[in-house]
Amino acid sequence: MAKVLTNMALGGFALVIILGLVVVTKTLLHTPPPFDDIAAVDIQLDEANLAANLSAAIRFKTISYQASTGKQNTEFSDFIAWVIATYPEVNQVLELELLNQSMLYKWQGLDTTLKPILLTGHYDVVPVIPGSEDKWQQPPFSGNIVDGVIWGRGALDDKSGVVGILQAVTYLLDQGFQPQRTIYLSFGHDEEIGGRNGAGAVTALLKQQGVQLAWSLDEGSFVFDGIFPGLETLLASINVAEKxxxxxxxxxxxxxxxxxxxxxxxxxxxxxxxxxxxxxxxxxxxxxxxxxxxxxxxxxxxxxxxxxxxxxxxxxxxxxxxxxxxxxxxxxxxxxxxxxxxxxxxxxxxxxxxxxxxxxxxxxxxxxxxxxxxxxxxxxxxxxxxxxxxxxxINASAVSDWQASGYAAIAQSMREVYGDIAVAPGLMIAGSDSKHYGQVADNAYRFNPFILTSQDLTGFHGTNEKISVQNFAQGVRGYIQVIRNGSRR
Ligand SMILES: [Zn+2]
Missing domain, CATH: 3.30.70.360 (Alpha-Beta Plaits)
Incomplete structure (x- = not known):
């Protein structure tokens, strides 16, 4: 009897050892994929000019209110006029169509057999909660630039996206770049209230023209810095679906x-x-x-x-x-x-x-x-x-493919700009205009190429929304690479 017990104890002991070995081995093998030889990019930008343009964009009170009253239409039309005046190269080469107050640009590609892609953002913003104005360190629609930081509503959500894309296209046009794929740019005016008249109208037009996009890139997640507990590297979290x-x-x-x-x-x-x-x-x-x-x-x-x-x-x-x-x-x-x-x-x-x-x-x-x-x-x-x-x-969106070439182009671009960082597909908790655009895209990705820290989180729809000039410029480099990489795949 004693011998049987000893044998059982020994057997249990061996099992624990084996289990331990399996756990440790699996852990040791659970490492990041090898970093492909991705060359860092050297893109010289006039950062003061970038900052001044985002600052100017923030000063338009393009506010979407839940109720249909209160909207200041002239702020929207003034913003559109500002885009046309500030980005002459874009307006010379790209074709602009206005749908309600949303702007749709078409940048004709060299190879018409390739499916087009879409880069998009929205220029409407949420209101500042009455009574919270004095909690802002800089007035919310001032666009003030203080110590290398651009302040105001839309600095993260999502005028940095819109202005970032326009700056990237301007840079590439200056370089004589011509895309292989046709590239659409769409800047929505009503995302914060569902996007029906903006992204919805753009999507309907593309549908009507028989345009099916290979992929689209909209606002969404960011390059997280210290937001994910336990993660020591930057994480580009590319959202592939929205709830x-x-x-x-x-x-x-x-x-x-x-x-x-x-x-x-x-x-x-x-x-x-x-x-x-x-x-x-x-x-x-x-x-x-x-x-x-x-x-x-x-x-x-x-x-x-x-x-x-x-x-x-x-x-x-x-x-x-x-x-x-x-x-x-x-x-x-x-x-x-x-x-x-x-x-x-x-x-x-x-x-x-x-x-x-x-x-x-x-x-x-x-x-x-x-x-x-x-x-x-x-x-x-x-x-x-x-x-x-x-x-x-509304149901959740379809889940886009994180093995597809569009995802790879975005991932590669982030590594060219930010180095050997983690990249992972994510799920968007909030809504975006991609619930519309996704209907005409094989894959819809939701990601802003800017760094976001946990302190920045309170800025979204809250107080003290801001972005540093340096961070904004890096994001513009991100968009430049996304266009370069995405338009040729
Ligand atoms: Zn947004």
Whole structure:
């Protein structure tokens, strides 16, 4: 008997050793792909001129308001006139078509057998929240340049994209560059309110002309600096899809009556239970497909222990899942998120509600869709007194190919500008105009070639939006390389 036990202990011991060896070996093999010999580019730019142009662009109050009132149309037409006056070379060589207040340029390529590509951004911006103006270190529409930093609404989202593309094209035209592929540039005027009249109209026109793009590059993710925990190198996170959104009303009904003799449960308490149940049961998700690909790529650049975790997902999958789900940012990459946002109940303090409604917004992961989310919620909370109503929404976009030549061109361009950095496909949590452009593109990528630090995050739709002159210039180099590399593949 003792001998059997000893043998079992020895067997267990051997198993642990073997397991340990497998884990360590897999970790050691989990390294970044070899860096191909990519030559750094030397692009001389007049940085003061770049900065002055972005600064001027920021000064136009091209604000999109949620309500149709408040929009200052002349700011938009003045911006268009400014683009035409400031970029004469672009306007000489490229063909411009105005769709509502969006600008579509066509740069004819030499080889008409190749599918065209599209570089795009939007020049409308969100308003500055009234009362937050004095929290800005520089006025939000000043475009002030202080100590090498350009300040103002749109510095990151997304006038730097629009002006960056125009500067890149101007540089290339000065160099006598002619693209092989036809290149479209599109600058939307209503992205912040859904893009229907801008990107939507451009997409409809391209469709009507029978244009199918090889790929498009829109705003999206950035070159992350210190944003991804545990990652010591820069990460160009090229978004290959964007999440959808569906809003559901959870409706609780009850007989109502006077609040002086309440029943044990009423519409409000039933609704509260339903919301709690929703919160306690997140939509199933986890590492698969795109999410796996992203974390697999990124973790190769992480310290040994983190690499060990991701290299051995067969063993540590549940731990990784738990860790990533605990953080709001990474959780949003793994699953459809649940966010109760609005509540309503009775109209009077002493009247029991006959109806109580919770509005819940779900941001849809590409693996789910509006119907599957509605089914999931219904199955979870619906009862005799609780029903689920859909308000509206949009499915997630298709997932673009991260093995395709467009992705490779963008990745290569970033390495020519930033050196041996990590590049990984990502998922866009917010929306972009590419929900429209994606309809006429084989692949739609969403990425800005500028560096973004965690301090910059509060600038998006918030306060103190800014970009350094140096960073802006690097991004312009990024766009130049994207055009050079992308137009010849
Ligand atoms: Zn934007």
């Amino acid at each position: 959808g959104s569906v809003t559901l009303d959870i409706v609780a009904t009850a007989p109502g009556g006077h609040s002086s003799m309440p029943p044990r449960n009423n519409a409000v308490s039933d609704l509260a239970k339903a919301i709690t149940k929703l919160q306690d049961n997140p939509v199933p998700g986890g590492l698969s497909g795109l999410s796996t690909q992203m974390f697999d790529n990124v973790s190769r650049y992480m310290p040994f222990t983190m690499r060990g975790l991701f290299a051995n997902q067969w063993l540590f999958g549940p731990i990784i899942d738990q860790q990533l789900s605990a953080s709001t940012t990474t959780n949003a990459m793994l699953r459809t998120t649940t966010a109760p946002t609005m509540l309503s109940g009775s109209v009077k303090t002493n009247v029991l509600p006959i109806e109580a409604i919770a509005t819940v917004n779900f941001r849809i992961h590409p693996r789910d869709n509006m119907q599957s989310i509605e089914n999931y919620v219904t199955q979870l909370v619906a009862s005799d007194t609780i029903s689920v109503r859909r308000r509206g929404g």
